[in-house]
Amino acid sequence: MPEIAEVETVRNTLKKRILNKQIKEVQVFYEPMIESDLETFKKNFVGESFIDIKRRGKWLIFETEHFYLLSHLRMEGKYFIKDKNEEKGRHEHVIFTFNDDTTLRYSDTRKFGRMNLILKDDLENTECIKKQGLEPGDKDLTADYLLVKFKNKHIPIKTALLDQTIISGLGNIYANEVLFYARVNPLKSACMLTKRECERIVEGAKEIIEEAIRMGGTTIRSYTSSLGVTGRFQQNLKVHKREGEKCLVCGNIIQNIKVGGRSTYFCPKCQKK
DNA sequence: AGTGCGACCCGAACGC
DNA sequence: TGCGTTCGGGTCGCAC
Numbered sequence: 001m002p003e004i005a006e007v008e009t010v011r012n013t014l015k016k017r018i019l020n021k022q023i024k025e026v027q028v029f030y031e032p033m034i035e036s037d038l039e040t041f042k043k044n045f046v047g048e049s050f051i052d053i054k055r056r057g058k059w060l061i062f063e064t065e066h067f068y069l070l071s072h073l074r075m076e077g078k079y080f081i082k083d084k085n086e087e088k089g090r091h092e093h094v095i096f097t098f099n100d101d102t103t104l105r106y107s108d109t110r111k112f113g114r115m116n117l118i119l120k121d122d123l124e125n126t127e128c129i130k131k132q133g134l135e136p137g138d139k140d141l142t143a144d145y146l147l148v149k150f151k152n153k154h155i156p157i158k159t160a161l162l163d164q165t166i167i168s169g170l171g172n173i174y175a176n177e178v179l180f181y182a183r184v185n186p187l188k189s190a191c192m193l194t195k196r197e198c199e200r201i202v203e204g205a206k207e208i209i210e211e212a213i214r215m216g217g218t219t220i221r222s223y224t225s226s227l228g229v230t231g232r233f234q235q236n237l238k239v240h241k242r243e244g245e246k247c248l249v250c251g252n253i254i255q256n257i258k259v260g261g262r263s264t265y266f267c268p269k270c271q272k273k
Numbered sequence: 274a275g276t277g278c279g280a281c282c283c284g285a286a287c288g289c
Numbered sequence: 290t291g292c293g294t295t296c297g298g299g300t301c302g303c304a305c
Binding site for chain 1: 274275276277278279281282283284
């Protein structure tokens with residue numbers, strides 16, 4: 001499940017492997033994956049090269065001479081690098097072939113991921129990029145920023161943390177971990193948070209994401225033939241997926257509830273309402 | 274406008 | 290064993 005740290009890791013590892021190789025062919029095997037015009041997508045990247053890979057929130061931004069390829073992995077998206085003659089895997093939905101006969105393959109068991117081709121000048125005007133909130137690592141992400149954003153939010157703080165227009169890049173796992181770090185009950189209404197609590201959320205988001213990126217960066221499998229990314233930040237999880245186990249701080253039992261339809265793990269004692 | 278929820282997918286885990 | 294059911298993960302679009 002690609003969280004922001006894995007997206008960042010994919011970005012860093014792909015950068016070492018695919019930059020400045022001319023694209024010879026683009027094949028699309030699952031058309032709904034392409035949100036922009038399909039024929040343009042298949043044609044316009046041919047002859048271009050990826051010259052950089054950036055990231056905004058959970059969006060990967062592949063830069064070519066004239067375009068950007070925006071790629072969202074959603075839950076299951078992965079990139080692999082294989083030789084052209086290797087058989088297409090069942091879940092490989094988009095394949096870029098380079099002039100050295102290597103291929104970049106987008107694989108996604110659940111077909112939830114999405115891609116867009118946009119003109120370079122349009123990046124900042126593209127809806128999915130424009131609406132992203134502040135990154136956890138952004139110095140402008142402060143308690144005061146959150147207080148303003150949460151002011152009229154009559155929704156659980158857990159739900160608010162998943163809102164990409166407020167903080168960009170947090171997923172379900174990190175939202176659970178950040179709230180445990182901040183000692184905030186996931187059901188507490190966002191508009192009721194104190195400045196202190198917002199400060200701890202900011203601190204937690206920065207610290208946890210930073211650590212996750214660091215761990216993701218050190219635990220990449222050998223990727224001579226593929227880029228299956230499996231970060232080891234799982235080892236650092238304090239509440240997520242730990243239902244019924246003891247809280248590492250107080251020994252209470254970790255609970256699992258649904259908040260906004262999403263699995264939410266928390267310690268009822270450390271995170272009182 | 275703000276909020277809530279089903280839909281999108283399909284493999285894994287679970288229940289009988 | 291084999292079947293059916295539930296769940297998850299991020300985001301969008303529709304309904305209220």
